[in-house]
Structure formats: structure tokens, C-alpha cells
Amino acid sequence: MFKEMHDLFQWAWLIPALPFLSFLLIAFVTKRSKGLSSTVSILAILSSLGMAIAIAYSVIRAGAEIVEHPAIVTVNWLNIGGLTIDFGTIIDPLSAMMLFVVTLVASMVQIYSLGYMHGDKGWSRYYAYQSLFASAMLGMVLATNLLQLFIFWELVGLCSYLLIGFWYFKVSAREAAKKAFMTTRVGDFGLLLGMLFLYSKFGTLDFVALSAAMSTSLQDIAVVGTAGYITVMAFLVFMGPVGKSGQFPLHVWLPDAMEGPTPVSALIHAATMVVAGVYLVARMYFLFDFASPEALQFIAGLGAFTAIFAASIAVVQNDIKRILAYSTLSQLGYMMFALGVGSFSGSMFHLMTHAFFKALMFLGAGSVILALHHKQNIWDMGGLWKKMPITGWTFFIGILAISGMPPFAGFFSKDEILANALQNGHPIIYAVGLFTAFLTAFYMCRLFFVVFMGPEKPENHPHESPWSMTIPLIILAFFSVVGGWVALPGHYNFAFFVHYGELHHVAIDWFLAGISVIAGLLGIGLAYAIYVKNVISAESIVARFPGVYKLLKNGYYVDDLYLWIIHHIMGGMGKILYWFDINIVDGIVNGIALTTRGSGKLLRRTSTGQVQMYAMVFFFAVVVIFMVFAFGEGQLSALNPLATLGGVK
Amino acid sequence: MSLLNNFSNLSVGLTSYLLVGAMLFCLGLYGVFAKKNMIAILMSIELMLNAVNINFIAFNRFIWNQKVDIHYVLTGHVAALFIIIVAACEVAVGLALIISVYRNRKSTNVDEFNWLKW
Numbered sequence: 001m002f003k004e005m006h007d008l009f010q011w012a013w014l015i016p017a018l019p020f021l022s023f024l025l026i027a028f029v030t031k032r033s034k035g036l037s038s039t040v041s042i043l044a045i046l047s048s049l050g051m052a053i054a055i056a057y058s059v060i061r062a063g064a065e066i067v068e069h070p071a072i073v074t075v076n077w078l079n080i081g082g083l084t085i086d087f088g089t090i091i092d093p094l095s096a097m098m099l100f101v102v103t104l105v106a107s108m109v110q111i112y113s114l115g116y117m118h119g120d121k122g123w124s125r126y127y128a129y130q131s132l133f134a135s136a137m138l139g140m141v142l143a144t145n146l147l148q149l150f151i152f153w154e155l156v157g158l159c160s161y162l163l164i165g166f167w168y169f170k171v172s173a174r175e176a177a178k179k180a181f182m183t184t185r186v187g188d189f190g191l192l193l194g195m196l197f198l199y200s201k202f203g204t205l206d207f208v209a210l211s212a213a214m215s216t217s218l219q220d221i222a223v224v225g226t227a228g229y230i231t232v233m234a235f236l237v238f239m240g241p242v243g244k245s246g247q248f249p250l251h252v253w254l255p256d257a258m259e260g261p262t263p264v265s266a267l268i269h270a271a272t273m274v275v276a277g278v279y280l281v282a283r284m285y286f287l288f289d290f291a292s293p294e295a296l297q298f299i300a301g302l303g304a305f306t307a308i309f310a311a312s313i314a315v316v317q318n319d320i321k322r323i324l325a326y327s328t329l330s331q332l333g334y335m336m337f338a339l340g341v342g343s344f345s346g347s348m349f350h351l352m353t354h355a356f357f358k359a360l361m362f363l364g365a366g367s368v369i370l371a372l373h374h375k376q377n378i379w380d381m382g383g384l385w386k387k388m389p390i391t392g393w394t395f396f397i398g399i400l401a402i403s404g405m406p407p408f409a410g411f412f413s414k415d416e417i418l419a420n421a422l423q424n425g426h427p428i429i430y431a432v433g434l435f436t437a438f439l440t441a442f443y444m445c446r447l448f449f450v451v452f453m454g455p456e457k458p459e460n461h462p463h464e465s466p467w468s469m470t471i472p473l474i475i476l477a478f479f480s481v482v483g484g485w486v487a488l489p490g491h492y493n494f495a496f497f498v499h500y501g502e503l504h505h506v507a508i509d510w511f512l513a514g515i516s517v518i519a520g521l522l523g524i525g526l527a528y529a530i531y532v533k534n535v536i537s538a539e540s541i542v543a544r545f546p547g548v549y550k551l552l553k554n555g556y557y558v559d560d561l562y563l564w565i566i567h568h569i570m571g572g573m574g575k576i577l578y579w580f581d582i583n584i585v586d587g588i589v590n591g592i593a594l595t596t597r598g599s600g601k602l603l604r605r606t607s608t609g610q611v612q613m614y615a616m617v618f619f620f621a622v623v624v625i626f627m628v629f630a631f632g633e634g635q636l637s638a639l640n641p642l643a644t645l646g647g648v649k
Numbered sequence: 650m651s652l653l654n655n656f657s658n659l660s661v662g663l664t665s666y667l668l669v670g671a672m673l674f675c676l677g678l679y680g681v682f683a684k685k686n687m688i689a690i691l692m693s694i695e696l697m698l699n700a701v702n703i704n705f706i707a708f709n710r711f712i713w714n715q716k717v718d719i720h721y722v723l724t725g726h727v728a729a730l731f732i733i734i735v736a737a738c739e740v741a742v743g744l745a746l747i748i749s750v751y752r753n754r755k756s757t758n759v760d761e762f763n764w765l766k767w
Contacts, residue, residue: 609766611759612690616682 008058009071012089012142015051015099018044019106020135026128037124041131042110048138049103052096059096059497067093067497072208074144082203088144090207093497094348098141098279101355102272104479106134108472109267112363115469116263116370122166126261129166133159137272141279146195146205149280153191153240156273157184163268164260176256183253187243191280194236198287201229211286234287234295241277245332248306252559254329258321262366265321270328270362271355278335278351285344285500300340304432307333309556311439315446316552319376320365323447327402328358330436334417337429343420345487345495350417353409353483357401360476364395367469368451371462378447383456387463390470392452394477399448401480403441403520406513412484415513416495422512434519441523449531666707674700687747687757691740698736702729 022044030036059066074088110130117126136155143149165177199205202213214230241247246254257269268274281288281299288296310329317323331354338347369376371388385392401408404415414437421430464470487494489508529535542549554560673696680693709725751757 607766609763611762611765612682619678 008054009089009091010073011051012055012073012091015048015055015103016135016138016142018047018135019131019138023128023131023135026124026131031124031128034123037127038110038114041127042107042114044131045103045107045110045134048134049100049107052099052103055091056096056100059091059093064496066091067499070095070208072144077148083199085147086144086206087148089142090144091142094279094282095141097348097352097498099138101352102134102137102141105267105271105355105359105476106130106137108359108476109263109363112266112366112469112472113261113263115466116366117261118466126163126166129159129162130267133163133268133273137276140276145207146198146210146284149283150188150191150195153244153276153280154188156268156276157181157188157244160184160257160268160273163264164257166260166264170259173259176253176259180253180257183250184243187239187241187250187277190236190239190242194233194239197229197233197236201233207283214286214291230287231292231294234292235298237284237287238281238295238299241281241336242302243277244280245274245277245336246306246329247277247302247333247336248309249558251306251310251329252555252562255322255325255555258319258325262321262362262369265325266359266362266366269325271359274328274332275335275351275355278332278339278347281336281339282344282348282500285339288339289342289344289500296340296342298340300337300426300429303333303336303338303340304429304436305333306330307337307436308432308439309333311436311443313552313555314443315439316549317443318378320368320378320381320447320451321362321376323378323443324358324362324365327440327444330440331358331402334414334433334436337433338417338420341417341421341426341429342424343417344500345498346413346416346420348498349487349494350410350413353401353413353480356409356476356483357398357480360394360473360480361398361402363469363473363476364391364398367391367465367473368462370465370469372460375460378450380457381451381460382454383452384462385452388465390464390473394470394473395448395452397477397480399444401484402444403524404437404516405520406517407481407484409480409482409484411513411517412487412508415508415516416487418516419509419512434516437516438519438523441520442527445524445527446531449527453532663707663711666703666711670700670703670707672700673697673703685758685760687750687759688744690759691743691747694743695736695740698732702732705729705732 019041022040025040026037030040070090070092072088072090074086076084077087078085110127113126113130117123120126133156136152136159140149140152140156143152161177161181164180165173167173168177195205198210202210204210204213243250254269254274258265260269288299307330310326310333314323314326314330317326331350335347335350335354338344338350367388368381368384368391371384371391372381375381397408401410404411414433418430418433418437421433526536530538551557677693677696677698677700680696681690684690684693705725705728707725709723713722713724747757750762754761
């Protein structure tokens with residue numbers, strides 16, 4: 001059976017290749033025809049989805065065999081000196097899960113876009129970018145080595161840039177695209193350095209080889225140098241995920257990225273691309289867990305901080321998409337700290353469930369935004385429950401899932417992470433996670449109650465979105481409900497396939513789960529009390545803590561801090577360098593030019609135009625040369641062409 | 650000393666011819682440098698060319714004087730003949746130029762023709 005399965009895995013490269021082919025087709029052939037472009041794109045991604053399902057099925061059938069021995073297919077791509085770079089595909093439960101999630105969400109988003117992008121002038125361009133993104137993301141998931149991963153990593157960054165700035169005629173969209181590109185570039189720089197460092201020490205970038213090399217040579221000081229080296233490597237590699245997955249200092253691009261079309265936000269900035277960083281940490285987990293526990297501690301701390309930091313900002317935002325964006329940041333922090341506390345399965349599990357329910361909520365938000373003609377402030381909405389039943393119900397499922405209510409998907413993943421945090425001895429991180437869960441439930445229900453329950457606004461005439469938009473919502477809602485059930489206790493559950501190191505069965509700790517559910521219920525109840533029953537007035541809370549409110553409203557002034565740094569510190573340095581350039585560098589260049597011109601001015605006086613003068617100079621020069629040749633041969637033979645000729649002979 | 654010896658012996662050797670050639674050349678040179686009239690300069694150039702001719706003939710006579718089969722080698726003579734021909738051509742061209750310049754400028758004074766300067 002393994003044989004047939006292997007045949008199937010050999011064709012895994014088709015999964016990214018098909019969307020790429022569709023990108024080329026749209027870009028060069030069908031771009032004039034809108035219908036054809038979207039058809040090509042959707043057919044390609046659906047084929048990839050089919051293959052991803054087939055592969056996931058084979059992986060599940062293969063059971064323990066594939067867990068121990070990932071199916072790797074490579075072709076040689078590059079040989080420079082000692083550096084050998086392969087391109088290939090790696091199939092293990094982790095990549096199979098990612099393939100399924102990415103193709104599923106991408107298919108749903110592309111179908112959804114049929115409705116959402118209806119009538120847009122850039123239709124074909126949109127689908128071309130979507131295909132390119134899908135291709136790059138899938139290629140990244142299948143990468144067998146760091147360089148291949150990095151190439152696709154940058155490609156998804158490019159697609160993100162293109163799609164955030166899709167409505168390039170809007171200044172804000174252009175600015176947001178640039179901001180996203182540059183901010184992630186900061187992290188990518190670290191990742192690149194980390195790659196070079198790893199290569200210089202271990203001589204390979206292949207994941208499997210790197211893992212093996214690390215386990216054998218870690219005691220060998222000559223190879224690794226001091227123990228600190230490997231921690232530096234781990235930190236450098238981790239900078240990439242910090243940028244891509246919006247962890248604390250580099251999170252600023254994600255809320256602004258909401259300038260892109262909403263389906264793009266759902267696909268790239270919620271479900272797939274932003275989890276690429278988490279995926280990279282998971283792929284390189286041996287580097288963090290086994291080689292550098294300090295780095296793992298740091299990841300846990302940073303992730304937990306990002307989780308609560310972003311959640312607290314989300315509480316006071318008014319733009320529906322920005323709330324979801326901060327929520328995404330918070331959940332990414334969750335996944336990161338899950339990796340940090342050693343909950344590998346939990347993190348990947350949360351990655352999967354989060355992709356389902358966050359994509360669902362973004363698409364639901366898109367449905368609302370479209371129905372209200374591009375209003376995004378939640379206080380302009382209200383009473384949509386009756387007008388948009390499908391959007392409302394599916395959104396409600398998303399809310400319950402992210403709030404961690406059983407039996408929805410988020411309950412299982414969040415509970416596993418929190419339980420692992422406590423069991424692995426991180427009580428502070430557990431507490432932060434629990435409080436974040438409470439905040440998450442609160443701000444999500446605030447969003448839901450205000451948008452769907454609040455009083456109807458007479459100026460709005462909402463109506464339910466077309467089937468192309470509601471069907472993806474229903475499918476994603478389905479997965480948001482059942483997605484968590486794969487981790488139900490049993491032998492062949494999620495953690496059996498996706499785990500790191502020793503397999504240990506973790507039963508659901510119903511006591512801890514109960515605490516999480518209570519925290520979520522508290523959040524929901526508080527939101528209900530404030531925004532539906534008006535028992536507690538939001539305004540009075542704001543009035544009591546105006547400083548805190550302002551701080552949160554402005555996202556802890558991180559953006560302003562960066563602006564200040566750029567204006568004052570970078571600007572000041574720029575001024576100094578500008579002065580240096582103008583006065584020193586240009587001074588040297590201009591000085592040379594001035595000297596040349598001045599000496600020319602002086603020397604031209606010697607050209608009198610008197611032919612006899614020239615003749616005299618000519619004659620005496622000949623005399624001098626003759627004298628040199630005749631009498632000075634010994635000393636000046638270098639000037640004698642005949643002598644040099646002789647020397648050559 | 651050898652120069653004096655040559656004179657005292659009253660034998661006319663190579664040195665005597667070369668001396669004449671050198672004096673003639675220097676006279677021509679002086680003319681080229683100092684004369685203001687173009688025609689005079691042209692004539693001075695002729696003097697210099699003739700100084701060269703004398704050297705050629707003298708060298709041929711005193712140094713290269715040998716027979717191949719039954720003929721004398723006449724390389725120096727041939728070179729001198731060439732120079733005479735070239736000088737004739739040069740004078741023709743030079744005079745033509747001078748006349749042309751004179752027609753334009755009503756002058757043959759080289760000091761007035763410094764248009765080549767910057």
C-alpha cells in the first residue's frame with residue numbers, strides 16, 4: 001500500500017504547479033475575458049484541493065509509517081561549489097494538514113470573490129494574483145529546505161503586497177501595501193541571516209539533514225562553536241516569523257493590510273500567509289526545542305505578550321475589519337506561545353481551526369460590508385440578524401468557535417494549548433492565555449451584538465448576499481463546527497499525526513476546559529450586559545479610564561513610536577549623511593573637476609598659435625630625446641623603446 | 650683634435666662633409682625659427698633638406714662604399730634623389746598655400762597667422 005501511496009506523493013508538486021499555471025494563463029491568455037479568468041483560477045485551485053484531500057487521505061491511511069518517515073521527493077536545482085539546493089516536496093502529516101487548509105480556504109475565497117468582486121475593473125488581475133498566491137503558499141508548505149521555503153516565503157509576501165494594494169488608486173491602500181512589504185522585510189532580513197549562519201555551520205539547508213546534523217553535532221563544540229551560536233541562529237530564524245506572523249514589534253502592518261479587498265484579508269491576512277511564520281517555526285522546531293531552549297522560552301513569552309496585547313487593542317476598535325485583524329494577531333500570538341510552551345500539536349491544531357473560523361468571520365464581515373455598501377464602522381451597522389440570516393448564523397458559529405465554546409472547533413484547540421501550557425510548567429503564560437480567551441470572547445461578542453443585534457439603522461437597506469458568497473460561508477461554518485472533532489481523545493487523533501518528538505496521549509482535562517469555557521462565557525456575558533442589555537454603560541467605563549481608552553484606541557502608540565523614530569533618529573542620521581554626501585563626497589568629485597579645469601586654463605596659454613614656436617618646441621624636444629637615448633642609456637633605458645624590445649626578447 | 654688634424658692634413662674626409670651638412674642644417678633651422686616671411690621659411694626648409702642630402706651622399710661615399718658583383722651600392726644617392734623630388738613637391742604645395750593665404754590676408758608674415766590657438 002505504501003507503494004501506491006508513494007506514486008501519489010510523487011505528483012504532489014502539481015498542487016502548487018496548477019495554480020501557477022492558472023496564473024500564467026490568466027496573465028498572458030485569458031486576461032481580456034473575465035469569466036474565463038475566474039473559471040481557470042477556480043478550476044485550478046479546486047483541482048489542488050482535490051489532490052490535497054487525496055494526499056491527506058493517504059497520509060491518514062498510512063498512519064504511523066508516514067509520521068516516522070515523511071515522503072520526500074526532490075530534484076536537484078542548484079549546485080554551486082559545495083552548496084547543493086534541491087527543489088522538492090515533503091509530505092508528512094504537518095504539510096498534508098497545511099495543504100488541505102490552504103487549498104480549502106483558497107477555494108472558498110475564490111468562489112466567494114465571484115460575488116464580492118463582482119463588477120470590479122481589475123477582475124482578471126485579481127484572480128491572477130489569487131492564483132499566484134495560492135501557488136506560492138502551497139509551494140512554501142511543500143518546501144524541503146530552507147532556501148526553497150524562503151523563495152516561496154518572499155513570493156507570498158509579494159502577493160500580499162500586490163493584493164493589499166489591489167485598489168491602487170486609493171492612497172491608503174498604496175501606503176498600507178508598502179508598509180506591509182517593508183515591515184515584513186525587516187523580519188525576512190533576519191531569516192536570511194539565520195539561513196546563512198545555519199549553512200555556514202552545518203553545510204546544509206535541508207530540513208531533514210539539518211535536524212540530523214544538529215542532533216549529532218550539538219555536543220561537538222568545534223562544529224557549533226559555543227552554545228550561544230545556536231541560540232543566535234534560532235533568534236535570527238525567528239525574526240522571519242515575527243515579521244510574517246505579526247508578532248509584537250513587527251505587528252503594525254497587519255491592521256493596515258485591511259485596506260485590501262475583504263476576501264484577500266480572509267485568505268492572506270487571516271488564514272494562510274500570516275500563519276506561514278508559525279508553520280516555519282513548526283518546521284524548524286528541532287532548532288528551537290532541541291537545540292536552543294532559550295529561544296523557545298522567548299517565543300513563548302513573545303507569543304503570549306502579542307496575544308494579550310492585540311486582544312486588548314481589539315476591545316476598543318470600531319472598524320469591523322480592524323477588530324478582526326487585531327483578533328488575528330492575538331490568535332497568532334496564541335499559536336506562537338503554544339509552540340513556545342511545547343504544545344506542538346496544539347499550535348498546529350489551532351492553526352487549522354483558526355484558519356476555518358477566522359476565514360469564516362472575515363468572509364462574513366465582507367458579506368456585511370458589501371450589503372451596507374462599504375461601510376466598515378460597526379456603529380453604522382445593526383439589526384442585520386433578520387436581514388442577513390445566513391451571514392448572521394454562520395458568523396455566530398464563528399464567534400462561538402473563537403470564543404472556545406464546546407463543541408465548536410476553537411474549544412478543542414484552545415483548550416489543548418492552555419492545558420499544555422499549565423502541564424509544561426508555564427502558569428503565567430497559562431494565565432495570560434486564559435485572560436486573552438476572556439478578552440477574545442468579549443470583543444468578538446461586542447462585534448457580533450453591535451452588528452447583528454443592535455438597533456436597525458434606517459439609512460441601511462441590507463439584503464442577503466448572493467449564493468456564491470453564502471455557500472463558502474456555509475462550508476467554512478461546517479468546518480468551524482466539526483474541525484475540532486479530529487482531536488477528540490482516541491488513538492488516531494490529530495496529535496497522533498501531527499506531533500514532535502515523543503508521542504504522548506493527552507486526554508482532555510475537563511477541569512481546565514471548564515475554566516476556559518467559563519472565561520469565554522464571562523466574556524460573552526459581559527458583552528451581552530454592555531451592548532444588548534445596557535446594564536453597564538460603555539461610555540461610563542471610558543469616562544472612568546480615559547487614559548487607558550486612548551492608549552488602547554491608538555494601539556499603544558506603537559505606530560507613533562515608529563514614526564517618531566523614523567522622523568527623528570533616522571531622519572537625523574539621514575541629515576548627517578546628506579551633509580557628508582554634499583560636502584565631502586561631492587566635494588572630492590567637484591574638487592577633481594575644478595583642478596582639471598583650472599590647470600587646463602593655465603596650460604592653454606602655452607598654445608600661442610605661433611607655428612614657429614611649435615616648431616622650436618618640437619625641435620628641442622627631439623634633441624632632448626636624442627640626448628637621453630644617446631648618453632643616458634644606462635639610467636633611462638626604461639624610456640628606450642628599443643631597449644625594452646630587447647628585454648622582451 | 651681629429652677635426653684639426655683633418656684640416657691640417659688638408660684631406661677632405663667624412664667629417665668635413667658632415668660639418669658642412671650640420672652648418673647648412675643649422676642655418677636652415679635658424680631661418681625656420683626666425684624668419685617672418687613665409688617664402689623665406691620655405692627656402693630655409695630647402696636648406697635643411699639639402700643638408701640631409703649632403704649627409705646621405707657622404708655616408709654612402711665613406712661608409713657604405715662597396716661593390717656587389719660589379720656595381721656600386723647607391724642607396725645614399727637614391728635617398729638623396731627621393732628627397733630632391735619630395736622637396737620639389739613640397740615647394741609646389743607650399744607655394745600654392747602661401748599664395749592662397751596671401752590672397753586672403755594680403756600678408757605673408759607668419760606672426761599674423763596664429764588662428765590655431767585656443
